[in-house]
Amino acid sequence: MSGKKLRMTDQRRVILEELEKAHEHLNASDVYERVKKRLPHISLGTVYRNLEILSGERMVKKLDVPSGQKIFDAGMHDHDHIRCIRCGKVDDIPMSPAADLRPVIEQAGSASGYLQTGCVIDFFGICPDCAGKNK
Numbered sequence: 001m002s003g004k005k006l007r008m009t010d011q012r013r014v015i016l017e018e019l020e021k022a023h024e025h026l027n028a029s030d031v032y033e034r035v036k037k038r039l040p041h042i043s044l045g046t047v048y049r050n051l052e053i054l055s056g057e058r059m060v061k062k063l064d065v066p067s068g069q070k071i072f073d074a075g076m077h078d079h080d081h082i083r084c085i086r087c088g089k090v091d092d093i094p095m096s097p098a099a100d101l102r103p104v105i106e107q108a109g110s111a112s113g114y115l116q117t118g119c120v121i122d123f124f125g126i127c128p129d130c131a132g133k134n135k
């Protein structure tokens with residue numbers, strides 16, 4: 001955590017509030033649609049820039065999904081995500097399967113001789129909605 005205090009502008013506070021209220025993962029234009037109702041003059045660019053700042057300050061999570069769209073998540077507790085390969089929806093996994101993999105992840109660093117700084121584990125599948133459509 002950085003020691004310096006982030007000055008919360010009104011825009012940034014509203015963006016964070018809307019993201020927290022959503023209880024789901026939103027891309028920048030979803031956030032923009034919600035924020036615009038409270039701040040009609042805000043632009044998508046401003047929303048995007050503030051989301052980047054918030055994720056830089058680790059106040060929101062930024063998830064990179066293979067579709068290229070960045071998805072933002074206000075849930076900062078340690079959790080993993082699973083992505084639907086049909087509709088692209090991203091859900092929280094209410095447990096942390098990656099926590100059990102920690103010894104394996106650490107071994108990857110020592111085995112390769114790298115100073116390992118990160119690891120991405122990608123969970124994907126077919127969400128209940130999409131699976132239901134098969135019936």
Ligand SMILES: [Zn+2]
Pocket residue numbers: 084085086087088089126127128129130131
């Ligand atoms: Zn789906």
Ligand SMILES: [Zn+2]
Pocket residue numbers: 025073075079080081091092
């Ligand atoms: Zn999440």
